Amino acid sequence: MVYTNRFKDKVAVVTGGASGIGYGIVARLLAEGAYVVAADVNEQRLKELEAQLGERFVGLKTDVTNESQVEALAATAVERFGSLNLAFNVAGAAKAGVITELSEADWDFTVDLCLKGVFLSMKHEARQMKKFGGGAIVNIASLNSHVPMFAGAAYTSAKAGVEMLTRNGALEMARDHIRVNAILPGLVDSPLTASLLENSDIHAAYMERIPFKKAAQPEEMAGPSLFLASEDAAYVSGASLLVDGAWGTSGYPDMSRFM
Template sequence: MRVKGKVAVVTGGGSGIGCATSLRLAEEGAAVVVADLNEEAAANTAEVIKEAGGDATFVKTDVTNPDDVQQLISTATQTYKGLDILFNNAGISNQELKLTELSLEEWDQVINVNLKGVYLGMKYAIPEMEKQNGGSIINTSSVLGFKGKKYQAPYNASKAGVVTLTQNAALEFGTKNIRVNAIAPGVIDTPIVDGWRENEWKWEIISKANALRRLGKPEEVANAVLFLASDEASFITGSTLMVDGGGLTF
């Protein structure tokens, strides 16, 4: 078991990549604190882990709210006496509109969830990791953090910001034995892309826009997170791992 005895916090753990990663970390021996704004979804993920013989708890969390994030980290450290892994995964997309047509409210919401949420997770988790001389943080960026896409301005900007924020944190806390990396998924079969399916012509293109010519699975992303969280990645920090089926090169 690659993370046996470790304590992990997963934001956005109620569905998609977050759920799959919560299950995968638990399978490999971690106690998992599942965080999500959707309390029912988070509770369900935690219950699935426990039914399989794992250890999990859930915390309703708005990752844009500092008090919520502090409480999340506090719950993890008080319940399990430490924190070893943080997967900052909670994220949202935006309406497909030109940036001049987007409301200020929608811009702020996407930036707050996707970028501020990552910042807050690290802000409150890193001091706890420092106390135990180490930890591993994985932040969710996107292939769209590396290339532009029409009508996705706030999403693209937020995910590009995650890449550089990850590098900053890696540089600042490497001497504390805290590794900070990111993943950049491509088009993964999760609820966040459900809206794209409605346009059959467009979906036919998007769903095969990579070298492997297929959608990615949440479990495939979870495996990448597990690797970065584990000691197998002990000399990897400040990096962003593409999990996109070759989408960036397509």
Template sequence: MSEIIPAASPPSFAATFSLLVRREIMSNSSAPKRSIVTGAASGIGYAIAERLIADGGSVVAFDLDSGGLDDAAKQLGDNYIAQPGSVTDANDIQAAVARAESDLGGLDSLFNVAGAIRPGPITDLDGETWDFTVDIVLRGVFLCTKYAAQSMIRAGNGGSIVVVSSVNAHIPLYGGSAYAAGKAGADMFAKNAALELGRHGIRVNSVLPGLVDTPMAGFILENEGIMAEFDANAVLKRPAKPSELAAPAVFLASGDASYITGSSLVVDGGYEIGSYPDLSKYL
């Protein structure tokens, strides 16, 4: 006599709901679908573009590094639209916004990621070196936000803007006065933009990374003395991966953060609550 095997019971509502939630978290269907990402050829910008595309979006990737953009486009496919240009050039920025309007049908979000630093003590800095850093990390954020917001307002559908600032908006960095001042300015600019643009349904928030494993941080990551101090004082004992900044940045731009604006999210692995290393001996 053969054994009778009872039919499997249908999954419970709780199990089905849990599965749907897990799928939603993995795919983040509320992520923006039409975005401009500055600094998108490498580092955090590339990681944000990669995350947006994985979540079903398309990206106008805006960066001075045209070769890096071409390489990234080969990796990320047709939804990564390379747009070479400078965040300090209003004409280049307007061209990127026009590209989003023509190729993507509009603009849901802007990620201000492009950054640069030329370190040096204040007494040795010349005006050109100061301007180079501040123009990219602060003036560039203003210009990109201005033209992206104009596009969003014309469309009348709201939008979201994320500014990638730095934990050095809060913590001074020896030899990095221009960078720290620019990043602090960018963080406060994001709050002011949130205040002004909220009436148009546009949310603006900032993310403040600590040390991230990117090409721009190479002068720190490749210095054994600096890294020994970071490892001694950092709570999580390691730099972040770019993807660990992409996830919170995309969250802030997504529908899941629909009631968050004017906020600064520190994503630094605990550097701010640890002891920041003294870089004076290394510069």
């Protein structure tokens, strides 16, 4: 890997930055010269990372479904490091259930975290970015923005929403010189998917469908995410980049057999 220092002295916020894809983005941003504020509900992990990662990193306990906390997150980046230029909205998780059985609480949990959380983050990140002449926002959606998943209606609907929120943001924020794009990961080996991938039958069902025959590592989401945030993507806004080992060409496995 060649690091070019292309984000030297830029200030970034990463939600969900304590784990998985978010942490992969944090590590790459630091390696490329940025200052990073990672937001997560996992306070203990944030503290461990602060001890490891040095002075260009701050961890802030933040629930992305809580507007005042998200507002404070964007303000903290400016207070600690002097501006806000880049944001990666990664925090997400899901509660599964077929539509006829899914509780209102499980729907709300998933849609609030995966969709409202991105809305609130974009709102307050962009308000700060405007003050510094613009910036770039990258939202983590999913292959499931396009492809349904058995017992995944809340998640797939929220992720489809993230893609449209990205496009709407790109439309509205262009006048403020803020670009907004989405990454649509396929299967990524992270704590979120660990229990699924430990089941050998489920693992095999995924591999039948994924042409690359493997899950991505979280770091493999960082490169494409940073590309969209970089000057190389200066004329890219409202785009969705599938990063899925060609999975979008085949389709989701039939998960009903595991229910």
